[in-house]
Structure formats: C-alpha cells, structure tokens
Amino acid sequence: MISVSIAGGWGRAASADRAASAIPWDALRQADRRAAARWRIAGVADRRATVVPWARVPALDVLQAGRWGVAGMLDAQAIAQPWNRVPAKDLAVASGWDHTMQPRDLRLRLIYNPKPARKDLAIAAGHRRVNEYGPRFNAETALQDSLYVPGTGALVFEFGGRPYFPSTSPEVFFDFRYVPATPAIQPTDMRRTRVRWQSARRLNLGRTLPWGRARQVDGVLTDLPYVDYPGPVKPLPEPPPDPTILDTYMIANTVNLVALPSRTPIAAKNIRIGLDADSFSWSFSADIFTRAALELVQPDAEGAGELELDINGWTWVVLVERYSRKQQFPAEAYTITGATRGQLLAAPYAPLRSGLNAAQINAAQAAEAELLNTGFTLAWQATDWTFPAGALSYQSQTAMQVIAKLAETIGGVVLPARDSDHLDIVPRYPLPPWQWNDVDAPITRVIPPAMMTDLGGEWTPQPAWNACYTSGTSVGCSMLVRRAGTAGDNPTPDVFDDWLTDQPANQARGTHELSKGGNIEIVSVTIPLFPFADDHGVGLILPAHLYRVPEESGPWVGLCLGVDISAEGTGAVRVSQQIRLERHH
Template sequence: MLTADVRGRWSRARRPGDPSSAAPWARLQAQDRQPAAPWQQGLPREQVSAQPWGDVPAQDAGNRHPWGRAEPTSAAPTVAPWGDVPACDISRALGWDRSIQPCDTLRLRLLYNPKPARKDIGTGQRYNRSDEFGQRYDAAGELAASLYRPGSLIAFDFGGARYSPSATAAVFFDFRFTPLRRAIQPVDSGTAESWGNARQLNQRMRLPWGRGSAKDPGIVIPYPDYAGPVYEIDPAVEPDILETYMIANSVSLVVLPGREPVDATGIKVARDIDAFAWTLSAELFGRTSLNLVRPDSSGPKTVELTINGWTWLFLVERYSTQGKFPSERFSITGVSRTQLLAEPYAPKRSAVNAADINAVQAATDQLENTGFTLSWDYTALGPPDWTIPAGAFSYQEQTALQVIARVAEAVGGVVRPARDSDGLAVVPRYREAPWAWATSVMDRIIPAEIVGQWGGEWSPQPSWDSCYVSGTTHGVAVAVRRTGTAGSAPSPDVFDDLITGTDAARHRGIAEIAKGGNQEIVTLSLPLFPQGGSAPGLVDPAHLCEVRDIDGTWRGLCLSTEISAEGVGASRVTQTIKLERHH
C-alpha cells in the first residue's frame, strides 16, 4: 500500500482594503466645578407659627335632658285577630290530557364496520440463513496465516521495538488484520445429557410416614369443663447436630471437707430406677490415696466426684487391697449420702398413725432431725397426694428410707436421690403411660449422631389393659381400665394397706398396666456432655427420652445409667443408658 503525503503551510491571512481606524485616548476636561453647594448651619424659619395649648371653652351647658319615667303612648290594644283565609281560585285546576304528541319518530341507525382496510401486507421481516453446509471456517488458522514471517522476499528488522510508521514517510506498511465477515455456521455440541436414577444422599436422615407428633406441647389450652390448675412442663432441649464433637473431659476426686485430691482410675458411677442411691467404684494409686479415704473412728469418709461439671457426693463404704511384689492394688466402693437413712446407719423404728395423715406428710416425718429434705411435686409431675386414715399407716422395724420407699411404691413411684446434696425426691415411675408417649413432653432428646454403641434385647411381657387395685383393712377398691379397651386382659391384682384414695389407686393401676406388652431393652452408649453445654447431658433414671434413630424416632423410659471414666489425666468418659421401649 502506497500513500502520498501532501502538506500545506500555515500563515496569517490579510484583509485588503481595511484602513486603520484608531481612536486616541486623552484626559477629559473638568467642567461645572463652580455650581457647588457647601455645607453650613441652616437658618430657623417660622418660629412664631406655634399653636398654644389651653382649656376648651364650655358651650351649651344648659342643654340637658333629665332622667324620668316615660309616659305610655298608644295604650289602646292593637290586636290582629286570626281567622280563616278566604278560598280563592278554587275552580282553577291543572288537568292532564293527551295534547302533547310524539315528534321526531325518524330512526337513526349507525353503521359500524370494525374491519380495517388491509395495508402494508407486503412489508415483512427478512431472515438470512446460516452457512449450514459450507466448509468449516477456522478463525484461528486464518489469523495465523495472516501473520508476517521473516525470510520472504521482504525482510523487516524492527530492532526489538514496536513499529510506528512515520507521519512524513512516503511509504509505510500496515500490519493490521481485518477478518472477513462470514455467515454463522451451526456447531453440534458434544455434551450429552444422560438420564438415570438420582443419587441417594443422607440415607440416615429419613422421614418415616406415620402419625404426627405434637409440637410445642408446653402451650396448654384450658378447657371450659376443667376448673383445676394447669401446670406447664418445660420441654427437652434440642441437641446440637455437628459433624465432629470435641469434648475436653475433666475428672476429679477429692476428700471432704479438706478437698485433698485422690489419684484414681477406672471410675464407675451407676444407678437403676429402683435404687435409692448412686454407687461408686474406683481404683486408687498408692497407699497415700487409700489412707485419705480409709474410714476412721468418726465413720466413713465423704468424697466429691466431678465429671465434666456433674458432681456427686459418696460415702466410702468399703475398700480392698491386693498386692504381689513388687506391685499392689487398691479399690474402693461408695454410695450416695442417702444411704445414711438406711441400714446400717439409720435405726429401725415401728409406728402407727393415730390420726388421719397425708402421704407427703407421712414421708416427710421420716426425715425429721436428719438434715435431709424431701421433694414431692404432687401438683404437676406427680405422683398425687392422698389421705391415709388413722390406723392404716403402720410399720415395724423399718428404717426411714424403707418407709419412704414403701409410700412411693404404693402410688407407683420411685425414690430419686440427690447427686450433690442431702436430699431425695419421690417421682412417678411412668410420668406418662407408654401409650401416650407419642404426645408427651420428653425430658431428653438423643440423636443418632452422638450414639457410639447400641444394642437391644427383646423382653416381651403379657399385654394387660386393666388392673384391680384395692386396700386391705382400710381404703378403696378401684378397677383401673385403659381407655378404649374392654378390660378383658387384667394384670395381677394389687393389694396394699396404703391404697386409701381413688387417685392413688388409679396411678398405681396405670403403673402396673404399663409394665406389660411387647418391650425391648435398648442399650445406648453416648458421651457425657459438660453441664450447661450441649444436650442431652446426664440422663437420669425415670427420664422419658426421645431417640432419633436412623430408622425412625421412638421414645422410651430410662431404666439405668452408668458413667465410666477410664485412664489417667485426659480420661475417656462414656455414659451408658438402658431404655425401655414399647412396641
């Protein structure tokens, strides 16, 4: 490509015939300087033109009008009498006739044709076809072919710098590449969509079909036919579902009241639903630790065990030693302080009530002067309280704890000892009947994600739907029947001296019926989460638990709990529970 360079020089243009017209500048002449008015003091004018002030002359002083009584004028009565208005123009009436005739009867018809004229029919949108069958266009190859390659007839040497043509050169080269405009060519994509079965994800999280469960059971709706009190039960805390659970276990065993630490391993704490005390077993290192917990003349020593924030108080009842040179081994066993209310620490007594007494009062009297307290929530959780008539409550050669356990058993309850204080509580064995667990409020929720080991044992029992509960020398006789059944499969009859109230007999009958049916004893091993941390924490016997298993959610009653801490220092803590599951 050749390009000629044509240039033109710039210069100032001239305008011929334009004469110069200049206006000279000069100083202006001062004019009218004489007519000036200087400033001076003004002269006073018209000083005598003043209006003096004075008294106004009095005039018309005699023109006065005295006050007095007015004289009556026109006293004659002027009365306008009322009368009938004379009738006028009675004969003039407006009559109707057919004098008005219809006019303009010509009908007007408006013709309307909604179909417009056909216009611009030939104007349409033009379409272009793509290059369907042409040779495949290679844009990259065409671009590569347009590049300059040294070694041809003309060789360029740019010296490693970018080529910039001179603005005054006669000839310069243009290396730009402008691709040709080509028609669009269709391209067949090699990506194919295959059909098949969907992948199965989260097989453990299944949604079983069945009867729905109640949500927010804490919201109580009062019924108009019930005038009694309504109590709200706190629902179980939802556990945290995590991919990994990190727990820094902490275990400590000290002797009270000095809090001297004891070196121990192989610690186990256990209790079942019918026991009224927790049990402890541990192995000690060295005679120094054994001497700290060895009983003396003051009685057994009290030790405090803390596992992940959960605290227990135990009495060291027994210890054993075993040695073989050069090693020796020491082990101890202990129980909760509620054992002080039983043998061999508490005395045996005999008594009979001489007056009517409530069941709660009968159990509370056994703790008088012992330092222990009794908790019995007979208004909300149960079991109920009832009246025992005079002479019906009697016992011989029994300790305080035996008497309390007997009163609790009469109404279908159990004794729950306190872990870290001198106290105990009476709670129902079945807070809710097994056939009502689906809509009951649970105490603990156990997801399958935290269960390390599990097992089961089939333990079928006869299916009962009724029970006959009666007193002996005193009391009532009640036939308890499960709602919705005929009561044709009764359980063994129950006779107890303390069945002296209808509510007590009803709860005892429900507890006896609930023991029957197809049952499975399920064993679950799970970690003991720290107190105040993630749920479920410590599962106590008699707790109702909801297990969210892989195959579905089910509910059961905790029968026993065992906590083991193995190792020294960073111990491995495991909580093993047994649940009673009804099918």
Template sequence: MIATEVDAGWRTARQVSARPAASAWSRKPERSLNRASAWGDAQPTEKTTRTDWAAVPALDQGQTGRWESASPTDGGSVAAGFVQVPSKDLGLAGAWDHSIRPADWRVTVSYNPAPAKKDASTAPRYQRVDEYGPRYDAALEVGRSLYVPGNGPLVFNFGDERYAPSNSPSVFFDFRYVPPARVIQPVDSGAAFSWRPARQVGIPMQLLWGRGRPLDPIPTGIDYPDYTGPITIIVPPPAEPDILETYMIANSVSLAVLPDRTPLDATGIRVGLDIDSFAWTLSANLFGRTSLAQVRPDANGPKEVELTINGHTWVFIVERYSGTGKLADERYTITGVSQTQLLAKPYAPARSQSNTVPLNAQQAAELELQYTDFILHWDTWNAGPPDWTLPAGAFSYESKTPMEVIAELAETAGGIVSPSRNSRELTVLPRYKQPVWQWSSAIMDRIIPANIVASWGSEWQPQPEWNSCYVSGTNHGVSVNVRRAGTAGDEPAPDVFHDWITGEQAGRARGIAELCKGGNQEIITLDLPLFPQQTAPGLVEPAMLCEVRDIEETWRGLCLATEITAEGIGASRVKQTLKLERHHREGA
C-alpha cells in the same frame, strides 16, 4: 245456862211388864216403880227442864269459853319463843371458807356401772294412719262451724264485734268451736314410683376427653405473693442437641477427699444408678497405701469424697474397701454410695410405728425425715405421684428404716425415689410420667440423636398386653379396678394389694404403672458421651423420658439405668451407658 229449853228426847218406853204403861213419866204403882226404872222421884227443879242434866253451877254462868285472858304477868314474861342473838354471832359473814383446794374441784364423771335401762322399753307407739279415707279440708270444716244469722225468733247480731255477755245475764251462750281430732293422713299416698334404667340422651354428642396437657411451653413469669396454693408449672420442651460431623469433648475428671479436697489418684471410676435404687454408687481403684489412708474410715466414721466429671458433681460416702498386692504393686478398690444411704441400713436405725390420727402420704414421708437435715421434694400437683389420705391405724409398719418407708410410700402410688447427686435431698417421682400409650404426645426430658450414639444393643422382653388391673387395700383402704379407656378390660394384670392403698387417686396411679409394664417391649442399651451441663443431652438420669432419633425411625423410651465410666483422673475417656425401655404399641 247451856240450854233454856230442852224437849224430851225420849220415846215410848218398851214394855217391861205385862201391863202396858200409859206414860213414861206418870206415877206407877209401888210394885212397878221399882221395876220400871232405876231412877227415883225427880226433884222439883227437874220438872221444868225435862232432862237428866242438873242446873249448871253459878260459877260457870260468867264463862263463855274455856280460855281466859292471860294475866299481865304472863303476857310480859312470855312475849316470844326467840331471844336476841348474842353479839358474838354478828361477826360471822358466812359459813364458807377456803378449805377447798383447786385439786378438789375436779369432777370425774363415772359411768360404771352403766345407768339402768329403765327407759329402754319405752318407745313411741305408732298406729296405722288413714291412707284411703276422705281427705280432711280444714277450711271447709271451719266454714261449717260459722254462725250465720237467720230469720228465726232468736237471731244474734254482734255488729262485727266479739260476743261479750252482760254482767249478770240470765242466759250465757258459748260460741267456741273445738275441731274434732282427725286421723293423720299421708300426703300423696296414692302416688307410686317405678324405677328403671336412666334414658341415655345425646349419645352422638359425647366428647372423649383425655388427660389435660400443657401446650404453652412459655411460662408467664407472673408471681402472686398473696397466693399460697399449688401452682401449675409449664414444662418446657427439651433442648435440641447440635448435630455435628465431629464431636470433640475435653473430658475432665477429678476425685477429692472432703472437706480438705485432697486429690486422689484413682482409675477405673464407675458411677451408676438404676430406677429402683435410692442412692448412686461409686467404684474406683486407688494406687498405694497413701491414697487408701486418706479415705479409710476412722473413729469419726466414713470419709466423703467428691467426684466431678465434665461439670457434673457427686458426693459419695466411702463404705468399704478391698485390696490386693504384690511386691511394688498394691491396688485397692473402694466403693461408695451417695448421702441418701444415711437414711437406710446400716446407718439409720429400724423402727416401728402406727399413726393414731389421719395424715397424708406426703406428711408421712416428711415425718420420716424429722430431726434430720434431709429435704424431701414431692410435687403432687404437677409431677406426681398424687397424694392421698391415710386414716388412723392404716399407716403402720414394723422394723423399717426411714428410706424403706419413703420408698414403699412412693411405690404404693406407682412412684420411685430419685436421690440427689451432691446434696442431702431426695425427690419422689412417678415411674411413668405419662402412660405408655400417650408417649407420642408427651413432653420428653432428653433428645438423643443417632449421631452421638457410639454403640447400641437390644434385648426383646415381651409381656402380655394388659388393659386392666385390680388394685386394693387390705385391712384399710379402697378397691379400684383400673381399666384403660377404649378397651374391654379383658386382659387383667396381676392384682395388687397393699395396706397403704387408702385413696382412689393412689390406686389409680398404681394401676396405670402396672399397665405400663405390659406389652411388647425391648430393653435397648446406648453408649454416648457425657456432655457438659450446658450441652444437650447432658446427663440422663433414670425415670427420664428420652426421644431417640434413630437413622430409620424416631422412638421414645424410659431410662431405667445410667452408668458412667472414666478410665482415670484428669483428661480421660468418659462414656455414658443408658438402658432404655421401649414399647411397641399404639401411642408409644
């Protein structure tokens, strides 16, 4: 049975007639029975159940649920939803093969389109801190929260141990302390700083240091094989010339064609170089077509000749010739240049370039000589001019030969290019080894006594007494205002602008060179013999500082140009003509 006893869930019936019913199950009059309910007379079996449900059929009494035990046949046939995997699948080790090629392993990260800036509006929110509130003392707050036993009815004494409640106490106590959140307060919020010009201390004790100059002319001669850095070279003083009553020089002049060293019959030989040129020049007269045929250019290019005067040797490239003649008299004039002219027009091609990485000026000059047999000498540590860094894009030029680039790099830092006489070498030197106002204490290169001077001449060329110069780059670089120490800098020289002035040292060196060009000065011309190499003063080249010991005074000047003339081949009259720049200012 589903229910053994069921109480009636019915309540008093609603009146359906004028006469109220005394009971919902009492016998009604025949006229009322048909109207009060749609049910008929109840069966005797329904009187005890007091419900509308009939007895449950007998076949349902033995079932306790809707599920029955599975039959043996069903349990044996349906054991699981999966069957054994066929043996043909057992040989598969994995689903990967070698179909992917190395070319497919490259991963290209593309940022196009750009990621959405969904986080651009997300920014930390800052609130103003409590700058002037009472200071928070963490130690004091912790001390206030500590429990101190007293004499009250409820006193805790843990015996220096942590509180641990029993297994099933009636009351638990929570001794945790959570400090309240405090507003951030800046430290030293009340401190204030006032800025003012620094106080000058020890003004009477200042020392005016100048440029360091080597005072010991004797080198140590110690080699350091493990040291590869720059080495300071002590420059010895120039050799003292011999002062004699009479000078007798056996001049020796020879001109030969290379490589066979065939001698040439020449006269009127002139060799010259000025401070702004990068090649020695030669001019000579030849007699007859036989001599001209030996130096005339052919399919292999121009010919080279070797000139030797009193032990000083030059090698020239014969560039051109011209001739005049009449019956039984033919004269030809040849002109030549030293080998450094091969780096300029018309031998070297013009090119353009721009650096993509930073490099030094010395490196830029050496790159111009790449794939050539020329050697560059640039002593940035001792002789100068200084080296500096050219950032990416600063070292750029258009349609220039290697020699033009090297000469412009040297000029940028106040330097010049000095060519070698008989080899494929060139040297970058400062135009002024020492500033003009320091010539009185500088080490000279040559000493010229008045006893060897055959003739002289002078030309006065005054210039403003400049004491400052503004040097700056254009698209790249720095700006330097070079001012002579001890002056007000109120007489500025013309400003200098160049795109390659990208270093402070280069700007300083260029500014000094520009200041040295000013002031009262004169150009003095001296004629003197060309002494052999072992005899002072020997050959004087441009950019050398010379000390001239005149009859009345001793003065110093810068060699601007050198010209050597020889009347003919063999024993000939040889003269060396110098053009010196003399400054009339303090310290010169």
C-alpha cells in the same frame, strides 16, 4: 225550741259525784227526756209563740249560756276533769295520749347517719361512703409536699448565731409532731383494672392455647360442648432443645477426686458411678494407687470417709463403705466402693423404728415426717393420697424403707440428689406408654443417633394387659383400673397392698401395673457425658425420665431405667455414660 241550760258537760264524772247523786244511769236519761223536746222541726205555732226569727238568739240567751265548745271554769271544776288530764290513779298503768312531742323533735328522723344507741356502739360502726373518685393516696409520698419533715434525731435551731440546746425542764419547748389525717377508704379496682362483667374466657384468650377437639378414649363421642374448667390449668411442657449435630465432637474431659473435708486430691482410675430406678443412692467404685490415699478415705472413729467426685462439671459426694487391696509385685492397688449420702437413711446408718398414725395424714406428710432431725429434704412429685387414723403402721423399718414403700405403693421411685441431702419422689412412668407420643408428653432430652457410640437391644415382651384390680386389705378401697378404649378382658394379677387406702393411690398403682405390659425392648445406648455448662449436648441422663430418639426409621420415646458413668484410662480421660431405655413397640 232547744234548751241549753239543762245540758251537762262532756266528760267523766268524779267518784264523789256518783255517790252523792245516786241516780241510776237509765233514770237520768228518762228525766232528760221529759225536760227536753224531741229533736224535730218546730211547727208554725212554735214560731208564732216565740216571735223570734229562726237563727236569731235573744240577748237573754247569750248572757245565760256559754258558746259551743268553750267550757267555763266553774262548769269544768264542777262536772269533770279537763279533757287531756289523766287522774293520778291512772299514771302508774298507762300514759296519756297527748301531743307532748314538739315539732323540733321531728328533725331526728331526717338525719342520714344518726348516732347509734349505746348498746350498738360496741358491735357496729357508722355507715359512711368511701372516697371513690378522689386522688389516689400514697402513704410513702404523703409527706413529700411538706416544707420540713423531722427526722428521728434531735432538732437543732439557730438563735442569734448560736445553736439551740433544750434543757431538761424548759419553760418553752417546740413540738413539731405531725399526725396525718386518716384517709378515706378508696376502691383499688375502680380505675385501674376496668374489668368488665363478662365471661373470664375472653380475658384469657391471649394467654392460653385452644383445646381443640377431644381425643376419643372411651365409647362414642357425644359431640357435647365442654364446659368451662374452673380449676388450675397445667401448662404444656416446653419441648426439649435439639442438640447440635456435628461431624466431630471434641470434649476435654476433666475428672477430679478429692477427700473431704481436707480436699486432698487422690489419683484414681477406673472410676464408675451409676444409678438405676430401683435404687435410692448412687453407687461408686474406683481404683487408687497408694496406701496414703487409702488412709484419707477409709472409715475411722468419725464414720465413713467422704469423697467428692467431679466429672466434666457434674459433682457427686459419696461415702466410702468398703475397700480391698490387690498386691502384685512390684506394685499394689486398692479398690474402694461406696454410695452417695442417701445411704445414711438406710441400714446400717439409720435406726429401726416403728410407727402408727394417730390422726389422718397424707403420704407426703408421712414421708417428710421420716426426715425430721436428719437434715434431708424431700419433694413429693407423685400422686398423693390420704391415710385414715391407724392405717399407716410399720415395725422395725428405717426411714428410707418407709419412704421407698410409700413410693412403691403408687408405682413411684426415689431419686437421690448427687451432691446434697435431698430426695425426689417421682412416678416411674411419667405417662403411660400409650401416651408417650402425645404432644404434651414430658420429654426431658433428645438423644440423636449421631452421638451414640454403642447401641444394643434386648427383646422382653410382656402380656398386653388392659385392666388391673387394686385393693387395700384391712383399710382402704378397691378399684378396677381399665385402660380407656379397651374391653378390660386381659387383667393383670390382682394387687393387694396395706397402704392402698384412697382412690388416687389405687388409680396410680393400677396405671403403673398396666404400663409394664406390651411389646417391650430394652435398648442399651452409650453416649459421651457432655460438660455441665454445655447447652448444645445431651447432658446427664437420669432414670424415670422420658427421652426421644429421632432415628431415621422414625422417632421413638424411651424411659430411662438406669445410667452408668465410667472414667477409664490413664488419668480417667475416657468418659462415657451407658443408659438403658425401655421402648414400647
């Protein structure tokens, strides 16, 4: 039989109860053992004594004890605090473990885009989906569907046949402002380009040329496939048009020489103008007849006189630097000489300067810096390289001297413009001579033998160099440039230059030195100067350009070293240009 009246409530005793009882914890346990029977199955004798069937509780027991699990108010107050209430002394250190969160609070976990906390408002934006498949939004046509689009002027209304003019402080006014809704972001490449995820080579097959098999340049080919080249692709130059071959060429030469800025015509004869690859300005000379014409072009307080020369549509602007008189009874003649405006960057016009780069700079930037506040422009079309800080230094040099020295460092030349303040920096050899017959050689013009009036040649052979050692001096690098496919056993004299400070410069200079070797012939050719607008002729020949000559024995390519244009005879009616071509056999 189990006694219920001696069992205590489940909880923590208060401090006052512990002090009043003063009963040790183990002693209380022993007292409970004496008062209660052990937990076991009751014997038969116990069942006869109680005469109470098993699982039936007498009515007296029901009235004297509470049911299991529900404590009375008196017992709860006498023995312990409620189960889910924490005493006041514990509130400052910890919170109770309870179920204060209500079911309605669980909805916050189901929101896809909850409002971020205040600390995140300044650093992050909400995550929303873009308008991927909606109609394309066009800001220019967004208001075309509206019935009325107000302009920038005042609005005029008709009320009762009279125009409406709002007062300065009306009680009622109209506001037609329209604020369009901000459209959602739309992907621009989803529906128009439709680019598939695949190799880019397939997309460019229709716009590029096949590479073909590689040309053997050094060693034995390994037959390895070429990888895709991710860099820029230089397109093949278009072949020059073939000039029209005729039995007779009739050219109405026009030669005009005027003084600037008045544009007064000047009668002249024996006009010559020319340019070679080592010059930075066109040279000019002419014979004039009168003293009055000389006074128009001779130097004065404002500087050297300027002339404009027009030969068959090709125009030059020259400075008259010198003149001389030749008197012979009964007439006198004056000879004037000069150069184009590129001479203004050299002595005696340009001042001498010294410079040292304080920061890293490349050659093109250094050349452009020399032209500041001069009105000249420059196009660097040669190899560019870098100067470390303190490597680019010079003393008492003009602007043209510095630019020409930069071009000479990599084997380049300065090509001046004919009638403007512009300079082009180009390599003397656009390609090495052993590559002039390649398909991608940049041929400028075709000079047919049928147009040649004079032809001559001079044999100037040089050693067949195949290697060149280039190096800087105090700053820079050293490099052995060897012609591909050769042993490099016949080197040129070593090249040392203060401004060879980077590998591209060393390689360009070494290639230039190797290009000067071999069996060379200087071919002199005289051809007419066709008009500027004539597309069927050869045109003006310029230095540092490649030209093809289709002779009967076989076509060959030559590099122009210089050109001289002459207009002779009465009224300068006989015009021709004599060119010098460097041919490598």
